[in-house]
Amino acid sequence: MLAPRYCCPEIARAVVRWSTLAVLFAIPAESLRAQGAPVSSPGASPPSTLSPALRWADSVRVVAERAHLAGDTLALAQAYRLAQRALTAFPDDPLLLHYQGYVRYRQAQRLQEDFEAAVSLFEEAVSLLERSASARPLPETHALIASATGSMIGNSMLRGIRYGMRASAAEERAEALGATNPRVLLLRAVSAWYKPRAFGGGEDKARTLLDQALHGFTSDAPARPLPAWGHAEAYAWLGQMEAKAGRREAAAAAYDKALALAPGYAWVKYALKPSVERAR
Numbered sequence: 001m002l003a004p005r006y007c008c009p010e011i012a013r014a015v016v017r018w019s020t021l022a023v024l025f026a027i028p029a030e031s032l033r034a035q036g037a038p039v040s041s042p043g044a045s046p047p048s049t050l051s052p053a054l055r056w057a058d059s060v061r062v063v064a065e066r067a068h069l070a071g072d073t074l075a076l077a078q079a080y081r082l083a084q085r086a087l088t089a090f091p092d093d094p095l096l097l098h099y100q101g102y103v104r105y106r107q108a109q110r111l112q113e114d115f116e117a118a119v120s121l122f123e124e125a126v127s128l129l130e131r132s133a134s135a136r137p138l139p140e141t142h143a144l145i146a147s148a149t150g151s152m153i154g155n156s157m158l159r160g161i162r163y164g165m166r167a168s169a170a171e172e173r174a175e176a177l178g179a180t181n182p183r184v185l186l187l188r189a190v191s192a193w194y195k196p197r198a199f200g201g202g203e204d205k206a207r208t209l210l211d212q213a214l215h216g217f218t219s220d221a222p223a224r225p226l227p228a229w230g231h232a233e234a235y236a237w238l239g240q241m242e243a244k245a246g247r248r249e250a251a252a253a254a255y256d257k258a259l260a261l262a263p264g265y266a267w268v269k270y271a272l273k274p275s276v277e278r279a280r
Contacts, residue, residue, distance in 0.1 A: 061099050140181065232268070239251040
């Protein structure tokens with residue numbers, strides 16, 4: 001499920017684009033508290049009614065998601081540092097902790113060739129997300145805890161004993177808080193895709209949960225700076241499910257929908273869609 005590293009013009013441009021954020025890291029904490037200084041999407045600004053801490057959380061949210069979709073390792077690191085800098089001004093702010101944990105989660109996913117390094121980042125993600133959840137228990141926070149914890153199991157039975165129940169408990173908590181939340185449903189679908197049927201998983205269950213997530217995304221409109229990721233990612237997973245079932249045309253259509261939502265989605269653009277096109 002991980003986007004490979006790419007050396008391409010898109011990433012080169014991203015390096016230049018994200019390097020402009022360096023000025024933010026030198027801003028004194030007092031200025032952060034006073035200003036908020038958001039980094040927002042072109043032509044859009046967070047509502048002026050947001051507090052400075054929430055405006056910074058929205059900035060980290062935007063930077064982190066752009067970096068994730070672009071498959072930009074450098075930009076993910078910058079998003080982490082941006083959150084760290086904001087946390088010096090707003091210690092233990094739950095949304096800043098949530099997005100810092102989210103960044104670590106995405107960074108860990110990119111380390112598919114170095115499992116031990118990935119586990120270290122997943123552990124840090126869980127620690128940050130648990131601190132966030134203790135102050136503001138969002139459904140997505142518990143869903144990310146479940147996914148990160150489950151990802152640490154790998155193929156190890158001993159790790160399964162250590163992390164399995166913790167992952168299940170976090171998933172149950174996420175479902176209790178947001179049974180119809182599309183991001184919760186998406187991560188539950190991915191978990192079921194890899195989990196044996198005997199342990200409550202299976203491809204049929206994964207597809208059912210993913211269909212529910214896609215339906216939920218059609219009316220999903222969280223207020224900023226709450227989590228809003230996942231719609232394009234859900235179509236990326238739909239494409240993989242269709243491809244595995246041998247429905248290549250349906251897989252290609254799903255990838256096209258993902259790219260319509262996120263044209264620069266590197267995982268789909270450079271890996272998933274080309275693979276199904278070669279098969280066709």
